[in-house]
Amino acid sequence: MHKAFAAVHCTPPTTDEYVLPTQQLWKSESADSNHSMDPGKAVIALLNKGGPYTEEEVEKKYNALPALPSREFMMGSWDGSGVDTGHKTYHTLKDMNWAGKDFRGVDDVDPIVVFDESGKRVWSEEWGHASLREVVFRGVTSTCMVYDIKPIFDHFRYVNDDMIMGAMDCPKVTHMGSLFYFILERRNMDKEVTCEELSPHAPEKNGGYEAARDGEMGLGQVDLERIEKVYRKLDLRIIPAFWTLYFLCSAIRSNVGLAQTMNIDREHDLGSQLNLTPKQVSTGLALFYVCYVIFDLPSNLIMTKLSPRVWMSRIVIAVGIIGSCMAAMKAAWSFYLLRLLLGIVIAGMWPGMAYYLTLFYPPSRTGKRIGQYFTAAQVSAAVVGLVSAGFQKMDTLGGLVGFQWMFLLYGLVGICVGISLLWWLPDRPLPPGELPDRSGWKKYVPHSRPALTGEDALIHYEDLTRVYRRRQWTLTDLLYIIIDWRLWLLFLMYFGVVGVGIGVQNYATVIIRGANPSLTGIELSLLSAPIWIMDLIAILLVTPFSDRFHHHRALFFSVPVAIQITGLLMTTYAGSTANPWPRYGGLLLVGFGLGPTVPITMTWTNEIFQPRHGEVGVAAASALVSGLGNLGSILTTYALFNGWPEDAKRGREQYRKSTLVMVGILCLSILSAAVMTLLLRYVGNGPGGKQVSSGSSTSEGEDVVVDGAARRELQERGFGRLWWSRR
Secondary structure: OOOOOOOEOOOOOOHHHOOOHHHHHHOOOOOOHHHHHOHHHHHHHHHHHOOOOOHHHHHHHHHHOOOOOOHHHHOEEEEEEEOOOOOHHHHHHHHOOEEEEEEEEOOEEEEEEEEOOOOOEEEOHHHOOEEEEEEEEOOEEEEEEEEOOOOOEEEEEEEEOOEEEEEEEOHHHHOOOOOEEEEEEEOOOOOOEOHHHHOOOOOOOOOHHHHHHHOOOOHHHOOHHHHHHHHHHHHHHHHHHHHHHHHHHHHHHHHHHHHOOOOHHHOOOHHHHHOOOHHHHHHHHHHHHHHHHHHHHHHHHHHHHOOHHHHHHHHHHHHHHHHHHHHHOOOHHHHHHHHHHHHHHHOOHHHHHHHHHHOOOOHHHHHHHHHHHHHHHHHHHHHHHHHHHHHHHOOOHHHOOHHHHHHHHHHHHHHHHHHHHHHHOOOOOOOOOOOOOOOHHHHHOOOOOOOOOHHHHHHHHHHHOOOOOOOOOOHHHHHHHHOOHHHHHHHHHHHHHHHHHHHHHHHHHHHHHHHOOOOOHHHHHHHHHHHHHHHHHHHHHHHHHHHHOHHHHHHHHHHHHHHHHHHHHHHHHOOOOOOOHHHHHHHHHHHHHHHHHHHHHHHHHHHHHHHHHHHHHHHHHHHHHHHHHOHHHHHHHHHOHHHOHHHHOOOOOOOHHHHHHHHHHHHHHHHHHHHHHHHHHHOOOOOOOOOOOOOOOOOOOOOOOOOHHHHHHHHHOOOOOOHHHOO
């Protein structure tokens, strides 16, 4: 049974104090003659004698021990201590201040955890990571830990429910033919371990071994509904804040599309007021995405080093300032400059939100949440379209035209929301008992209350640390992410769907007006809103099922993309000059198909890269997929529609070539999803074997359930194994 985390508020033990609470607790076991009848008690009796020991007596006790019940028995954090038989590894680990081992999943193990100078348990990067396999050793098939970067094998045997004995086989490392034996004990996470308790001279005030077990509070004893309740509390704290900031940033980013047709009958639209040609408007729209592509990755990497809460607040405040300044544009150069600056300051927002979620949720829980706050973009597009009708009624009020009022007011609200995020959003979760760093510049930043406290924080930390790996990243880590083939398939998926989405968002009113030139500016604004209502409906319908059956992300991605293709073909060929409304119906289908595709792509990115590359994998991969994927936005905003002079000629075939280009890039997205599925099936997603989603999910063919969402998915999975996942 797993215990919760115990913080160590002390300096690491010295080499003379290389004794853990484990060894104190051994003393509480009676060493009577009955121990010979139980191999586990016989090991404890031997340890009670005190070392050093002969290799023969330790080997005899080890060989009598049974195998572990399963690999999943090892999940959690363990304290470690060596058995002194004169093996050189005993002294090597002693000098390193060895603390133990951490097991998050069968393919995600920290084999060597040490005490740092402050007394905290940290992963030793020198020893790499490891995975668990079933191996026959000395005639017994039991769990073996295989190191990823060293020729080392740790063979585990069962002592009791909270203790195992290991035999490290590493002749090529130590150049010794003998094995190194060690003990691991599950960490007691209900109480803090002090320096006094780490001392070999500590009084036996813990009540012995059984007393230490009485306080355990592992997830095996926590009701699933209790865990779900903890995540619902997180939802109430994080999702409304994300929804609000994304609503405003989406409005400020995209309202320039509406400005193209607002009060156009009075020549108070964007192009007329700034004397812009259609090509210049397309150039200004595209400049935003050029900066977005360039600065997305640096912004997200900075976010991993700084406070995520502060960085998100910075983004929203800056977007609000630039958005307000757009009300003062007077010529093409100011339009270009502000679109450039807006792309720079907003870069990292969308992938940063996806990264932020992984700090609080296992990957199998993120898809639905991304879908929830992604609905803000759809509601924003619909509301901005509807409200723009009101702004057009304010035309010339106070010397400003309608679109200038829109830019100004949305920008001011954005600034206020950005400042409020400093209190609204929680910072990254810390181990229970650890205080946030308030040194340096951080002491001037407003304090944000923790997302969870007390027992809720313990339950959340235990559930999250099974899949969450945080360490300092290097440029080498970044290089491994960039050369990972999975990244480029996700990029191609995102390229198509985001290109079409942004193209439709910026040119929806232009496309509708091309089909029916008799519509007024207010009518065009109102007709754009239902497109995004359809988008919203699709997100709410599809993303929860995508999480529930997350082994089939490609299916939930490809079907909506096919609906988009159908809608674009209707927009291109349906209807007639006398009856253009079927073309508008095609736009509604495009909106419905767009909804789930972007959140599913980002969720799949999290699922694939968290177990492979840890925190930096999520941050860098989501930024690269989002940033480079917006090359599709540059294509649809700069090269197509108004940016393609021949395609913009009036008539029934207006914009036909542009929509067919979007059909082509959507076909590329479907092909990429299919290739990704096949390669994950036959190549895999992790060291030593395939991992279909993440450390928080269930590996194919194994009952390895790490969080409640994955357990529910395993129990209620309605699609079974589809043809591409059959062996």
